[in-house]
Amino acid sequence: MSDVERIPPRSGTAFKVPAGATLTVIDPEGCQVADLLAFSSEDVNEVISSGRTLDYAETIALTTGHVLYSNRSRPMLTIIDDTVGCHDFLLTPCSVDTFLHFYPDKPVHRGCFGNLAEALEPYGVAPDRIPVAFNCFMNVPVDAQTGKLSVLPPVSKPGDRISFQAEMDLVIGLTACSAYASNGGSFRPIDYQIEFLGSDDIPIGAPSNA
Template sequence: MTELMEQRHIHPQSGTAFKLKSGQVLRVIDPMGEQVSDLMAYSEADLDEYLSSGRTIDYANTIYVTSGHTLYSNRSNPMFTILQDQVGRHDFLLTPCSPETFKIIYNNHAHHPSCFTNLAQHLAPYGIAPDRIPTTFNIFMNVKIADNGELTIAPPLSKAGQYIELRAEMDMIVGVTACSAEMSNNYSFKPIDIQIYD
């Protein structure tokens, strides 16, 4: 990683999408702290190959992937290697928040921005339909699991300026958000910054 090729500022409750080449490094930064970022990725060569939480958790033998772990596709091919993780707690269990999330969990039937909608909007120009968006890698999201399996969404552990670096292991189309769910972000919506290095 030597040269900064691109950087983007993702405004609160919004998202972006871009191409990432094999060998490039994606740095996802929490500039203000306690802000989740949902990430989804697809093989540029075949959109039917995509980032898989199930495969990744299976091969890592942990739900808490961090530095040194590989994130796998649904075809068991490496998509990312986590090079550096300054936070150490992310979620790979829960789907991106959607309009239905806010109706069912928050009892909010008014319009509400969501990661699913933001990903769908920004991935659409690359030919990726909404039904192709599965469980995302929820960077900085802090999900606690009780002995009985009950989940608690706690404030992210990320502090201002902390980041995770992921090296691309194939050419990909990547979507990234600044999460829109109140509980996930300790009830305050903030931006996410990304940087791409060669």
């Protein structure tokens, strides 16, 4: 098992996770979103897919037991533990354009998109290859009558977590989200930990903080 790593507020990182390992994303202080991306280590053109996942799950309420699929319909991550049960797989990572659109009176930030683009560049992932992220702890209710989306503060409490089992060798991108509405107007860190198959297993690649 690796040490718990911390992603500072409004930043991101990328690292490799081997098949069979467990990745746990932790909200240490509560009310903080983490954007998660996954790419196949063998071919980064194979990437986590919101469309495939929601199609096969037949729900947008993804939690323990659900599988996150790639654009090639292969399992990438299985949710094996979830203390929150409220996440989003509809909205794209926040970006400069997000801030210009939704927060014209606030300082512009490069957002999760910019953080992910920088962190994933060493792994051969170009910005145009960044898809919709699985937004851990993000609270996006959908109105049953109108279909309108709302972005409300996360319901996650300090220490809440979600754990995934890697179904293939993966490159993971992970952030502490930068958008005001997503995080209740303030910004906190995100922790993560990787549990390997056995004590003799060696991590594939070192974390690269951005």
